[in-house]
Amino acid sequence: MTVGVPREIKPGEQRVALTPAGARALAEAGHQVVVERGAGAGSGIRDDEYAAVGAALATADEVWQRADLVLKVKEPLPAEYPRLRPGQILFTYLHLAPAPELARALRDSGTIAIGYETVQRADGSLPLLTPMSEVAGRLSVQEGAFYLGRARGGRGILLSGVPGVPPGNVVILGAGTAGLNAARAAVGLGADVSILDVNLDRLRHVDDLFRG
Numbered sequence: 001m002t003v004g005v006p007r008e009i010k011p012g013e014q015r016v017a018l019t020p021a022g023a024r025a026l027a028e029a030g031h032q033v034v035v036e037r038g039a040g041a042g043s044g045i046r047d048d049e050y051a052a053v054g055a056a057l058a059t060a061d062e063v064w065q066r067a068d069l070v071l072k073v074k075e076p077l078p079a080e081y082p083r084l085r086p087g088q089i090l091f092t093y094l095h096l097a098p099a100p101e102l103a104r105a106l107r108d109s110g111t112i113a114i115g116y117e118t119v120q121r122a123d124g125s126l127p128l129l130t131p132m133s134e135v136a137g138r139l140s141v142q143e144g145a146f147y148l149g150r151a152r153g154g155r156g157i158l159l160s161g162v163p164g165v166p167p168g169n170v171v172i173l174g175a176g177t178a179g180l181n182a183a184r185a186a187v188g189l190g191a192d193v194s195i196l197d198v199n200l201d202r203l204r205h206v207d208d209l210f211r212g
Contacts, residue, residue, distance in 0.1 A: 004067025014042030086110030137181030
């Protein structure tokens with residue numbers, strides 16, 4: 001099988017779907033790996049690191065044309081729709097619910113599309129979605145704290161507080177993976193944290209973790 005890794009073109013997206021270690025593992029298993037030049041630049045990975053483990057470097061057109069399996073991070077953008085073709089497998093985050101145009105493009109192209117977010121273990125857990133939710137939850141508090149500063153148009157609140165000044169209040173909606181990790185980050189900064197959820201079992205879990 002030929003596995004293709006195109007460069008992400010979504011604005012602000014710096015990730016790459018396959019590391020050199022992953023490319024090496026696929027090559028050792030007998031697969032061909034084709035990586036678009038510059039695909040790893042946003043993640044600090046040079047082209048020669050892919051070449052050193054046996055991956056071929058190519059243009060975007062060549063990657064999409066040669067690949068039996070395309071590995072991406074984010075969903076295809078309209079500029080990439082014409083590259084979708086029947087029988088080709090696309091493995092990436094899709095999140096189709098708010099994207100009917102993308103869903104139609106995938107249907108019409110005949111591509112076999114598999115969303116990372118739909119991959120489940122036997123116990124129902126989501127091994128490819130959970131890590132991103134963990135990052136998003138923790139990063140949300142970091143970004144929120146940054147924009148609370150006066151210099152960024154905020155109210156001049158320091159989440160941790162200082163002697164004589166109370167800590168900031170953080171309210172988190174939802175006690176899922178993202179919410180729980182946001183709580184960890186906020187508690188770690190010393191903020192007063194409240195979590196709201198309609199699932200009492202999740203709230204009990206949070207209560208056990210943070211001891212009230």
